[in-house]
Amino acid sequence: MKLDLPQCKIRFFVFILYNFLYVTYMLGYTSQTYYLGTLILFCLMNLFMIVKKGGILKKALREFKLGMGYVLVFFIISIVIQIYNMDFQSYLYSGLLRISLPILNAFLFVNSVDSKDYKYFFNVLLARFALNFVWEFYKDFNFAGLLSISWSESSSSMESSMAHDFIVMEVYFLSRKDNKKAFVSMLLCMLSMKRLSFILAPILFVLAKKLPEINKPVKKSLLRSLKIVAILSPFFMFALYSKASQNFFQNVFNMDLNLKMGGRIAIYDTVVNNIPYFNGYGSINAFLSKFVYSVFGTYWNATLHNDFIRIYYETTIVGVVVLANNLVELSKKNYWNFIIVAYLIFVGITSHILNYFSVWVTFYMIIMCTQKEGDENKELENKMER
DSSP, X not given: OOOOOOSOHHHHHHHHHHHHHHHHHHTTSSOHHHHHHHHHHHHHHHHHHHHHTTOOOOTXXXXXXXXXXXXXXXXXXXXXXXXXXXXXXXXXXXXXXXHHHHHHHHHHHHTTSOGGGHHHHHHHHHHHHHHHHHHHHGGGOSHHHHHTOBTTTTBOTTOOTHHHHHHHHHHHHHHTTOHHHXXXXXXXXXXXXXXXXXXXXXXXXXXXXXSOOTTSOOOHHHHHHHHHHHHHHHHHHXXXXXXXXXXXXXXXXOOOHHHHTTTHHHHHHHHHHHOSOOOSTTHHHHHHHHHHHHHHOOSTTSSOSOHHHHHXXXXXXXXXXXXXXXXXXXXXXXXXXXXXXXXXXXXXXXXXXXTOHHHHHHHHHHHHHHHHHHHHHHHHHHHHHO
């Protein structure tokens, strides 16, 4: 029996190895050096194939520029801030590498892999997330595990940030009308128990047939609204985190707002009351990881749970505006991508997603692959009309 494999077999197996090593890293068996090194090898192999074919990099160029655009802005502003503070730190470069590598990987991928082979790579991504989830939580696949799901506390014994990966995968497979894989993604997303994805995943699955076709451009009013929400979100959250707001909820609803928000306000207060100065991209979480362990002996509060506030303090309002604008612009060509971007922005406002490496690898592959396929479909239609 002949295996159904893509034309780029060696690169395909390297991609499988990268995904397997990511699972072993997530489960604590290997360091991140192995999976990052394998992904860089995959990028270099794709780059070699591009050079071999003539060195043309024209597919999804707009998307590549939008993605690298906000990375470049973060870098420039951060360098200026570090020069002003006379405090040069390596976390800037490691942090920027983690957000730029998924963009570079997707760009080299779409320019070197034939579109008809994309399905193999996305099947590997789904298999990787499913393997990771089952391997980590197989002991909880029982009735007691299901009963542990708490809607009010947004928790369960199987709670996992992989909910973000699964909902992105679900949207991708729905856009391809691959309902079986979309259903698997939806089910695992719901078991991962993140409130927004828990609600959104089944709704998208049920309403998928009524959503606009993948190539239909998004209305400008929707794009504009999402940009405004993202840009203004830090100021809304500042107001929500204020003492006046906390007192209001306590007096009117007898609600401890900080407790209800999972300690997010306490983490925010720890930053603004204790950090000596903001020192560019990556400085807040670098400070938190050292401070909270030395003072409280904890790790759960070592990350600021609001990406847009973090970007505001680390790269000023300019960084927020560029990030919001570029992310939304990435979604303008079709509604499926808009759903993914809107979801990621919402998570970035209420929690943190920028440092979650795996979801951005998948996201940029989806964005650039769908863009390339759309361009190829238009070229085919133009040829048929001649």
